[in-house]
Amino acid sequence: MDRSELKTVLSWASDEGWNPGVSDADVFHAADAGGFFLTCVDGAPVASVSVVNHDSENSFLGLYICRPEWRGKGLGFATWQFGIKHAGSRSVGLDGVPEQESNYSKSGFVKTGSSLRHEGRLGARKSHKVRSFERKDFSALMTLDGRANGFKRYRFLEAWLTEELGKRETRVLVQDGTIRGFATWRACRDGTKIGPIIAPDLSASVELISDIAVVRSDGPLIIDVPEENGELRRELESAGFTVPFVTARMYRGNVPETRHTLQAIATMELG
Structure with a gap:
């Protein structure tokens, strides 16, 4: 599917309550232009799936949607079967x-x-250790993200880290002259999602989130936290964050070796 069709599918995701980012279509498409699939009936789109190849060994599946009036006819699963071929022999992850x-x-x-x-608000506090992403930071952030996730996703990060004024920005944590972590916020249909959060510990994660809360002062902050990250989950929930839903992280094939520095994932659609 092209970008305009992807925008249509993201509107379906919004209807399903997934609350996508307002500029997700361009960034998602840039990650793997050939990884988005659409089934049409008489020219009308009815089902979708994305299978984004991040590198030669790892893919991520998302946006598996069939319009309600077309469910139960096998069209969704047919779209799935067609789309997943795009992964080839790669391991495929998903949040289902x-x-x-x-x-x-x-x-x-x-x-x-x-x-x-997790949805809620954390106290806003500007940090002198946190600044905006600069192009010269890309290599360092690529390394941090690759270590945290267990593989590198060059095309995705190249688009994800690029600022769109008022829509998306990456904040970088610098300690003793060294980049220690980063977090990207993006404006959504409702509130602001923050992810990924790559940081060495809870304190650094909270520093990044609190810094972003200064800029994104309206609506909820939305953070998708891996189950194993109990420290950040407890911190957010003690601050009043609610957990409106949980997804199952699943893999077909080898499971990437993530690290504790993966404090929050980037997106449930692309991993």
């Missing part, structure tokens, strides 16, 4: 809704954990 977990299992996916959506 609980209702579909058994279906994903039938396609060879195994649950490895969960991603928990």
